[in-house]
Amino acid sequence: MLNKPLTALACLVVGLPLALNPMMAEAVDTTEPVRISVIDSSDADMIAYSYGLLLREIGYNVEFIRIDYSAQIPALETQDIDVAPAIWDSTGWTSITDAVQAGVVVNFGSTGIRIREGWWYPSYVKEACPGLPDWSALQSEACAAIFATVETEPRGRFIDAPADWETDAQMRFDAFGMPLEAISSGSAVALVATMKAAVDQNEPVIGWGFTPHWFFDGVDGEYVELPAFEDACYDDAAWGVNTDAT
Numbered sequence: 001m002l003n004k005p006l007t008a009l010a011c012l013v014v015g016l017p018l019a020l021n022p023m024m025a026e027a028v029d030t031t032e033p034v035r036i037s038v039i040d041s042s043d044a045d046m047i048a049y050s051y052g053l054l055l056r057e058i059g060y061n062v063e064f065i066r067i068d069y070s071a072q073i074p075a076l077e078t079q080d081i082d083v084a085p086a087i088w089d090s091t092g093w094t095s096i097t098d099a100v101q102a103g104v105v106v107n108f109g110s111t112g113i114r115i116r117e118g119w120w121y122p123s124y125v126k127e128a129c130p131g132l133p134d135w136s137a138l139q140s141e142a143c144a145a146i147f148a149t150v151e152t153e154p155r156g157r158f159i160d161a162p163a164d165w166e167t168d169a170q171m172r173f174d175a176f177g178m179p180l181e182a183i184s185s186g187s188a189v190a191l192v193a194t195m196k197a198a199v200d201q202n203e204p205v206i207g208w209g210f211t212p213h214w215f216f217d218g219v220d221g222e223y224v225e226l227p228a229f230e231d232a233c234y235d236d237a238a239w240g241v242n243t244d245a246t
Contacts, residue, residue: 033063036083037072041188043212044069044086047111051085069188070164076105085111091165113212119158119169119224120209120216122199129204133225135176138206144179146204155181159194159207162187167208172226175245180206 036052038045052062065081072084073095087096099105121132128146131137138144138156147156160169160182170182185191191208192215198205199219209216209223232239237246 030059030061033061034083035063035065035081036085037067037075037081038064039067039069039072039086039188041069041086042214043113043115043210046212047085047113048083051083068164069162073099073105077102088115088117091167115210115212116223117167117208117210118226119206120195120221121204121206121224122219122221124202124220125204125206126222133222135224135226138178138180138224139176141179147180147206152181152183155179156206158182159191159205160184161191161208165208169208175240175242177242 034052034055036048038048048064052064056062065075067075067081070092072081072087073092075081076084077099087093096105096107100107125146126132129137129140129143131140131143141154144156145154147158148154149157151157156179158169158173158180161167161184163184167182172178173180173182185194185208192213195205195207195209196215206224209221211217227241230239234246237243240246
């Protein structure tokens with residue numbers, strides 16, 4: 001799951017006017033705003049601003065509402081926002097499916113933007129952790145130790161995404177026998193700032209990465225190559241590398 005490209009999804013509240021296809025809509029002048037979420041994540045917010053500015057060009061009143069990622073779905077349900085242009089099928093998917101099945105939210109499908117999420121590190125880390133990008137390199141105590149901090153030693157620090165992104169990183173570390181500890185970031189901004197600070201100092205660092213994003217696309221880095229994913233990974237211990245854990 002971590003290594004395959006994911007597709008961002010667009011979800012809009014039932015009742016949004018003809019703006020769903022702005023290229024086909026006639027120019028209008030509305031007073032009630034179309035409220036579009038922005039979540040301080042450049043890959044998602046690029047979609048939000050592109051869509052919103054296009055609506056403005058044809059006459060719609062548009063407001064950009066800053067909101068936490070996980071708060072978008074209940075905000076759609078209560079109609080506090082009208083458009084959430086980026087919902088990932090790897091995070092919060094059960095909640096969005098429930099909202100769609102309840103008939104209060106409409107899933108308009110893929111935006112067509114291909115994204116990737118996973119365990120990211122700057123390329124210079126391979127000098128101290130030979131074997132990367134293969135996941136088994138992180139089973140080495142010597143390799144994990146280069147990421148250790150006062151907070152995590154003797155385990156290495158993994159700068160995880162915000163908790164509501166549901167990365168399952170710590171579960172995978174434990175199942176794979178990797179001496180790493182996932183430290184959740186408070187926000188996407190905090191995640192990137194922590195990673196960038198380490199890269200600026202040329203320090204060993206590993207954490208949750210995603211593209212497209214100005215930082216992860218702008219730094220020479222790689223994603224850890226994990227075993228191929230199948231659904232059995234979550235419910236059949238006998239399927240995976242560690243037969244004692246899913």
